[in-house]
Amino acid sequence: MQPVKYKRATSVAEAVSLLQGGGEFARPLAGGTDVIVQARERRRDIDLFVDIKHIPELMAISHDANGVTIGAAVPLHLVYGDAKIVSQWPAVTEAAHVIGGTAIQGRATLGGNLCNSSPAADSIPAMMVLDAVAHIAGPNGKRDVSVREFCTAPGRNVLALGEFVVSISLPKPPAGSGGAWQRFIPRNEMDIAVVNAGVWVQLDGANVTDARFALGAVAPTPIMVPAAAEALIGKPLSDATIAAAGDAAKAAAKPIDDMRGSVKQRKHLAKVLTERTLRHAIERARGQA
Amino acid sequence: MVSTEKPRQYKVVGTRPIRPDGVDKVTGRAAYGADTKAEGMLFGAVLRSPHAHAIIKSIDTSKAEALPGVKAVVTARDFGAHAGGGVVDLGETRGQANYMQDNVLANHKVLYHGHAVAGVAATDQHIAEDALALIDVQYEVLPFVIDVREAMLDTAPILLDDLRTTVRAANSTLPTDKPTNIALHMSLEKGDLEKGMAEADVIVEREFETGMFHQGYIEPQNATAFWNRDGEITVWTSTQGAFSVRDAMAALCKVPVSKIKIVPMEIGGGFGGKLGVYLEPIAALLSRKTGHPVKLWMTREAVFQATGPTSATYMRVKMGAKRDGTFTGAYAYLAYEAGAFPGSPMGAGAQCAFAPYNIPNQTVEGFDVVINGPKTAAYRAPGAPASEFAVEAVVNELAEQLEIDPIELRLRNASKEGTPNTVGQPFPRIGAVEVMDAMKSHPHYASELTGEDVGRGVAVGFWFNGGMESSSSAAVNSDGTVSLILGSTDIGGSRASLAMQLAETLGLTMDDVKPQVVDTDSVGWTHVTGGSRTTFAGGWVAYELGMQIREQMRERAAQIWEVDADKVTYGDDGAIHGPDSKTMSFAELSGQLAATGGRIAVSASLTKNTQGPAYAGHIVDLKVDRDTGKVEILRYTAIQDVGTAIHPSYVEGQIQGGVAQGIGMALNEEYIYDDEGRLRNGSFLDYRMPVANDLPMIDTVLIEVPNPGHPYGVRGVGEVPIVPPMAAIQQAIYDAIGTRFYVTPISPRRILEETMPD
Numbered sequence A: 001m002q003p004v005k006y007k008r009a010t011s012v013a014e015a016v017s018l019l020q021g022g023g024e025f026a027r028p029l030a031g032g033t034d035v036i037v038q039a040r041e042r043r044r045d046i047d048l049f050v051d052i053k054h055i056p057e058l059m060a061i062s063h064d065a066n067g068v069t070i071g072a073a074v075p076l077h078l079v080y081g082d083a084k085i086v087s088q089w090p091a092v093t094e095a096a097h098v099i100g101g102t103a104i105q106g107r108a109t110l111g112g113n114l115c116n117s118s119p120a121a122d123s124i125p126a127m128m129v130l131d132a133v134a135h136i137a138g139p140n141g142k143r144d145v146s147v148r149e150f151c152t153a154p155g156r157n158v159l160a161l162g163e164f165v166v167s168i169s170l171p172k173p174p175a176g177s178g179g180a181w182q183r184f185i186p187r188n189e190m191d192i193a194v195v196n197a198g199v200w201v202q203l204d205g206a207n208v209t210d211a212r213f214a215l216g217a218v219a220p221t222p223i224m225v226p227a228a229a230e231a232l233i234g235k236p237l238s239d240a241t242i243a244a245a246g247d248a249a250k251a252a253a254k255p256i257d258d259m260r261g262s263v264k265q266r267k268h269l270a271k272v273l274t275e276r277t278l279r280h281a282i283e284r285a286r287g288q289a
Numbered sequence B: 001m002v003s004t005e006k007p008r009q010y011k012v013v014g015t016r017p018i019r020p021d022g023v024d025k026v027t028g029r030a031a032y033g034a035d036t037k038a039e040g041m042l043f044g045a046v047l048r049s050p051h052a053h054a055i056i057k058s059i060d061t062s063k064a065e066a067l068p069g070v071k072a073v074v075t076a077r078d079f080g081a082h083a084g085g086g087v088v089d090l091g092e093t094r095g096q097a098n099y100m101q102d103n104v105l106a107n108h109k110v111l112y113h114g115h116a117v118a119g120v121a122a123t124d125q126h127i128a129e130d131a132l133a134l135i136d137v138q139y140e141v142l143p144f145v146i147d148v149r150e151a152m153l154d155t156a157p158i159l160l161d162d163l164r165t166t167v168r169a170a171n172s173t174l175p176t177d178k179p180t181n182i183a184l185h186m187s188l189e190k191g192d193l194e195k196g197m198a199e200a201d202v203i204v205e206r207e208f209e210t211g212m213f214h215q216g217y218i219e220p221q222n223a224t225a226f227w228n229r230d231g232e233i234t235v236w237t238s239t240q241g242a243f244s245v246r247d248a249m250a251a252l253c254k255v256p257v258s259k260i261k262i263v264p265m266e267i268g269g270g271f272g273g274k275l276g277v278y279l280e281p282i283a284a285l286l287s288r289k290t291g292h293p294v295k296l297w298m299t300r301e302a303v304f305q306a307t308g309p310t311s312a313t314y315m316r317v318k319m320g321a322k323r324d325g326t327f328t329g330a331y332a333y334l335a336y337e338a339g340a341f342p343g344s345p346m347g348a349g350a351q352c353a354f355a356p357y358n359i360p361n362q363t364v365e366g367f368d369v370v371i372n373g374p375k376t377a378a379y380r381a382p383g384a385p386a387s388e389f390a391v392e393a394v395v396n397e398l399a400e401q402l403e404i405d406p407i408e409l410r411l412r413n414a415s416k417e418g419t420p421n422t423v424g425q426p427f428p429r430i431g432a433v434e435v436m437d438a439m440k441s442h443p444h445y446a447s448e449l450t451g452e453d454v455g456r457g458v459a460v461g462f463w464f465n466g467g468m469e470s471s472s473s474a475a476v477n478s479d480g481t482v483s484l485i486l487g488s489t490d491i492g493g494s495r496a497s498l499a500m501q502l503a504e505t506l507g508l509t510m511d512d513v514k515p516q517v518v519d520t521d522s523v524g525w526t527h528v529t530g531g532s533r534t535t536f537a538g539g540w541v542a543y544e545l546g547m548q549i550r551e552q553m554r555e556r557a558a559q560i561w562e563v564d565a566d567k568v569t570y571g572d573d574g575a576i577h578g579p580d581s582k583t584m585s586f587a588e589l590s591g592q593l594a595a596t597g598g599r600i601a602v603s604a605s606l607t608k609n610t611q612g613p614a615y616a617g618h619i620v621d622l623k624v625d626r627d628t629g630k631v632e633i634l635r636y637t638a639i640q641d642v643g644t645a646i647h648p649s650y651v652e653g654q655i656q657g658g659v660a661q662g663i664g665m666a667l668n669e670e671y672i673y674d675d676e677g678r679l680r681n682g683s684f685l686d687y688r689m690p691v692a693n694d695l696p697m698i699d700t701v702l703i704e705v706p707n708p709g710h711p712y713g714v715r716g717v718g719e720v721p722i723v724p725p726m727a728a729i730q731q732a733i734y735d736a737i738g739t740r741f742y743v744t745p746i747s748p749r750r751i752l753e754e755t756m757p758d
């Protein structure tokens, strides 16, 4: 590890000015479960950590009529420790529950998972199908970006120099809707997803009125799968329509062969996970799970 | 569960006292290698090869040496003369000194990705790491070979110009006079294979491949060395064999053993991977150059790249049987890669392959082959998991074709006392039949399997267990306790198991014995903690010490009571009895020793080359998720002849640990190299050992068939449990989904790609 300076910001404005002053080698430090490892292994050049965990907005969870806003530095155990989040946005807490293990979840954050922008990041597909929005602060003020548009390439995202994520909002899900998230890993924990999938559906009786599908680890960034939604929306639920959504996911998946999975395996898993996650989301929409 | 047929009643042996090193270890007080601190200590780092195979054209260290804080840089040149071809005995393996030296620091050529090229010492760790980037190494990249079969081809790139095939077979036709990657070809023959096959009603022949598996110890390799101005070297390191490290250091540094002291630190796992030297000589060279103690430790990535995996193999096994199940003939072809330098555990694999069975006609042919990978190291029953996987899988297929229950088939062919082994020597008393009987009658085997895509598999395993040389001394303290000085480093609870055997011999309690592991200047020569030998051979020595103490205590009591020594007996209650009901407790007599001729101290060194072989039988239930290829282990029962369980909890722990590692080999562990021969998955994230929640509680059944070649009936227990899992799991997967896999690991990816339509 190289020598790294550490500065603690106590306000959004201070963080912006520290990051801006630090230039391209300054990084926000949330839980540090990605970035400290990267620095120690010299996979990233960093000379300044700006600790964002002492900024009140970054550490708050606030519920209101429109939904919930989760500070970007709130550790995952507080996310899945919040009963309202668990009951309304279980797809996100399912992902939060499996990132690393208990020790990692005491530190790791949704903001860090999003901003690390790994194609396999577990929480991102869940947030994408739930219409999550990232609230960004920077030298030019504030802006909002949909989580769906946030990642641009492996390890890259829309943040400009001096910008960082303050919080993430999840809009309140309409009645009769349900979301779910799953991943496949060869072991039961401590693995990077071979494929992960988020699904959200809105039902009207047996008909699907709206749906959103996302996949991770099958493309340079987590992706939405509109074709899967099209295969389902306006149609009655059946094994055939569920399989059609799965097939669409398989077709949309454009994975690479690497040590964690082959193209064939990942495309197949995209279908399997999409169907399994969809069935779970349907049960939730029906209030059965 | 312990089924006991003890010939004797023991007081300490067979109980479960708290281990003497336990509190220090769970409270963090125990000092491991990385805890070493010395006055003026420098920190080091090692530059490693980015290539799988290349000539080192030049190394320019001047920029690194100029970096402020850097105190020295060393390369192979700093060894001075090249070590000769003498052999260093590492217990479970042995190595030629010149190859060891070239493995520690590459000489002219790098032979694998991660091969050490240079070492740096600096005032802090970060500076040492920074300096690595400033060392300019010019390479000429060569073609490389990693696959064992490809390495055996005439067209393969040659790793070691001086290597010639050594042949240990009368009928070998391999040339022995031309450059090759085949270091050794051997053939073990018994009976008449052709005749055996001709007698068979059913023959099964299959090909297998197993991958490289790493021992996966939690503590990385480490060493702190101080080479003082008087030419004496002290090394603090966590090792399985302080004396084998001393011998290797003497050979590589060209210093007499008397000038080297190895201080063994607590060891965070080894499993065979910490028998040899990696960092110790580099730290010593850096220390000589700087005049300071130098500390080195490996990153996890370096551990995977450059230390220990076991051999990847290609194997072919053919077995024939009569309708009634009698095995008539067996053939095994075993090609084991050794990594970059000769010395795979193929020989042990060859001798274990058919050891569970009485097969009159058999041939085992083996090859030791160098490839562009890390030099393999011993790993728990070195060589046996692979060859026995192949044999056990074939036995399971034979059982199916013969329509005989797989355990029954094994019982009909089981080795017994007197059965000649593969090299023709008769087995001593062994528990193969007892283990197989226990498998058959275990409730697990009778239980019903329910659910979709579930399956059950069985397999057995064999391991020799080593004996070899151990030394210890003991001193009686005035308060009635006994200090026990050990040369064996404690990996698996040997302080406890050895102290218990001394306590048993003396009729004392475990608390009365104070075991201590000491450095190489403080005890006689002792072989490595490996080969499941320590509790066996060290126990012999402890028994011997106990008998010496008993004798001297008797004499001393006789002197005090003024009677003939032969009128005095040492009771199993630990008291000394004389005529007229005279009696003295051990503690009472201990308190009088100083005043009656001096305190008692004894020592013993023994070489025990008798084996107490161990057998294991495993039953596994599992479920396969056909859609993802993931295997879930539902139930696992491991039955084992453990001789005498000195400390049953540690025996159970050894069995469970071996099974966990075997499950990892079967399902997910593998070395993944890219097209350029670079290791891709050198981390615990991507080298997928099982984590705790991947495993069910592993049930153990301890069968005690005491080893007649040991005072307490001890057989080694640590290694054989890693042998059966691969075959048992392979069979259970077949039972679940109808597909047999002949290549490990049987990972989700492999299952999916094999069974998926299109």
Ligand SMILES: Cc1cc2nc3c(=O)[nH]c(=O)nc-3n(C[C@H](O)[C@H](O)[C@H](O)COP(=O)(O)OP(=O)(O)OC[C@H]3O[C@@H](n4cnc5c(N)ncnc54)[C@H](O)[C@@H]3O)c2cc1C
Residues within 6 Å of the ligand: A027, A028, A029, A030, A031, A032, A033, A034, A035, A036, A037, A052, A072, A073, A098, A099, A100, A101, A104, A107, A108, A109, A110, A111, A112, A113, A114, A115, A116, A120, A121, A122, A123, A159, A163, A164, A165, A166, A190, A191, A192, A193
């Ligand atoms: C043992 C282990 C297991 C893991 N398992 C998983 C897993 O199962 N699934 C998974 O997805 N990940 C896993 N991870 C990766 C990591 O834990 C997660 O990505 C985690 O969510 C990162 O959060 P963090 O707060 O620790 O991020 P940090 O490391 O603090 O930050 C990550 C990156 O984002 C930047 N950043 C952080 N917060 C902000 C912000 N508010 N605004 C702008 N930039 C920001 C940082 O500068 C850095 O570049 C694992 C890591 C470890 C060490």
